[in-house]
Amino acid sequence: MATITHEEAHAHTHGPELQHQFETPEQQKEAATLGMWAFLVTEIMLFGGIFMAYIAYRWAFPEAWEESAALLNTPLATVNTVVLLVSSLTVALAVNAAEEGRKRRLITMLVLTIVLGVTFLVIKGYEYSEKFAHCAGAKDPISWITGSDLHESHECLVPGRGFMFPDEHGSTSGGHGAAKTATQSGHQLFFLLYFSATGLHAIHMIIGLGVMTTILVMALRDRFSPTYFTPVEIGGLYWHLIDIIWVFLFPLFYLV
């Protein structure tokens, strides 16, 4: 390798996917994988900050945590967990299909992944809109739009100035009232962390969907072969990480 110039080496021995700075496709692939892992390390640390806040405040306000978590929609979150775990399987199978050079199967799996990802976001969006609908005084998102059906007890679980956690007697108290603020702060922190963590997760899901769509387009254009499928593999790594984050978010927020 040392005796021939790079241009010659590249033109003669490898396909167009080998970038100029690498000597061999193996080197390129290993670099991509290691780079993706280094990136995933930063993602884990990014969520780590939120988890740190979670630990500190859960330790400080255990009762508030228990009362607040009861108001989240656990059945929907369970469905979402299943959706994400299945999507992780389809991604793993997509990588497997790319490795074996089965284009049709690869495309099927990628499409399935995207559908599952969108499903997750739709369910998540419904959960969010439920909380916002309660703030607006409606019972659920649909009656919020149609303007019928008021919510029986006034509550607002979206953190902010209008935050109002329903107390045990069903009566309500303002989040701004000085006396109640101190007792409500734990609840507000729970929902703040809930929205921050799941919101950040949802942003990552959207980016992940973009990645998957890009890979799908590349697959449709026949850009992959059993010797070159690095984008599928590192895109898959990113998707699995999103899954892992959810694996922790689910018990930490819904199963308190």
Place this chain on the structure above:
Amino acid sequence: MSTLSLPQSSYIRDNSRTFTDWLKSWLLTVDHKRIAILYLLSINFFFLLGGLAATLVRVELITPQGDLMSSDVYNRAFTLHGVIMVFFFLIPSIPAVLGNFLVPLMLGARDLAFPRLNLLSWYLYMIGGLFALIAAVFGGVDTGWTFYTPFSSTYSNSNVVMTITGAFIMGFSSILTGLNFIVTIHKMRAPGLTWFRLPLFIWANYATSIIQILATPVLGIALLLVVVERLWGVGIYDPALGGDPLLFQHLFWFYSHPAVYIMILPAMGVISELISTFSRKRIFGYEFIAFSSIAIAILGFLVWGHHMFVSSQSVYAGLVFSFITMLVAIPSAIKVFNWTATLYKGSISYRTPMLYALGFIGLFVIGGLTGIFLGVTAVDLHVTDTYFVVAHFHYVMVGGTIMAYLGGIHFWWPKMTGRMYNETWGSIAALIIFVGFNMTFFPQFILGYLGMPRRYHVYPPEFQILHVMSTAGASILAIGFIVPLIYLGISLRKGAIAGDNPWGATGLEWKTSSPPPTFNFDKTPIVTEEAYAYPPEAAERDAAAWRPGSPL
């Protein structure tokens, strides 16, 4: 050494016909060397801005009364100085400029592993910088560069969100650079270039990159939560709403303490190169210097609480942090001892880069030792938030990082541009900087010990003499920074042709032409010897051959 003209093709030259083509060839380049030049220009621009803010601060402090600006403007001035210098100069300086230029060259690679990511990181840096500048233009920010809560999240009426966005985006740039280096160092080394044949600059940058990818995201999320709190009025750090301001400090210093090692570790890498080259000797204790970089990177993550001794952090936590802080002294001292041992019986030539290197050692020792004072809780309670702290971290950051940055720029200038700078002016500037620096910051140790608090623009009249001395020193320092700008600029046109290896140094970067071709090496080099393979008798031979005016 014998070439009389610059090489026909190099990374600087291109055959673009129109100005637009030329501009595109720079702004859309993926060549690590060109990106390093882009960084060099932009980082020096921010250094200038930070310097201007520092000038405002120092001028205000000439008199004990607050007669130049109000306390509010003063707050904005020192915050601008801090934010620009820390986030947009010190943290990217050596990795993004020298690291970008040298890492692939030192590894015998054609480029970094992800060239386009590298370009993206420069753009992110510029976008982050733009946010910080816009925030500064529209009134600035008054929280100090630490953005402490609940002031930043609840009370401050300045452009906190804008500045934080800038710092956040810059963080991504830093992460991408670190990620790129890690992968490049792992996967792109030339045949035969084993880990223990790597230059120590590479080891230092590797340790830095690990800190960058592990710590920076934590700062990102801490700042993001401040933004959330400001925008929505929720209380994650607000004690009135159940939050804990100290949580912000924990998250902030989890990044920002390691961040001082992001600044100093690459500087130490540069110094290892300079000391060895200008002593004509193998570096003493190669493995110890290499592993001490890694040790500093790891220990640096365990000591952040020493910034919080007086913050109502638990005293027990304070004790543990204090103890681990002492441990950081060990790898730092290992480096200093090994550098001095390298000098011993070396053929030392006092060229400009070496002057900076020797200056670095002296100033870093002072900065490091005062760091130990501050690491002792009993002393720290007395001098927390005084000028003692200010002087300490300027000795490490300016005396450490900037000395190494300038030394490195001079050392690799012939490689970057193909031309030599004026040696006489170089030495004069180095001496001016050393004198000016000490005059600026040594009085601040005394000031701090006498009880002058930091971040105040009004002070008791008895401190005036020391403050005036400090401001006078800062003026000298400013001259010292301007002189290199002039003679380095002139050298681009008038400088002597440097040749491939003007210093007679080892290392792969000196084996290719100056300036290097776009793909660095015509043939992939094969490494058969360790770094700094100066023959044992090189120092003695040099000493015997020395006469006044001889190059080495």
Place this chain on the structure above:
Amino acid sequence: MAEQHAHAHAHHHGEKHTHISRGTYYRVFAALMVLMVLTVAAWWVEKNLLEIPGWLAVTIAMSIAIAKTVLIVLYFMHVKISSRMTQVYAAGAFVWLIILFVITMGDYVARGWPPQAGPLP
């Protein structure tokens, strides 16, 4: 690099680099689903059938989440057959998280909450 993969799974066709078979993926997925049902069931039991201390509930939930993560990381993310360096980085991220958590919580526990209720008067 091929040597480093020597401890990989059995593979049924003659490619140079080892990989994880589809059967393994299905089995891992089944295990993940079982773990998910377990964690929800444990939560339901705690809510409706018997009181257990909070720390135990958290331990159960977190152990299951960690088990799931290990499965995903090792098999779906191929860390089991990746290079040693990748394994170090994957593990490193979690080690650093623990450093952040343990040291910060060390301060909180020693300080007490709310602050005036700490161990010192």
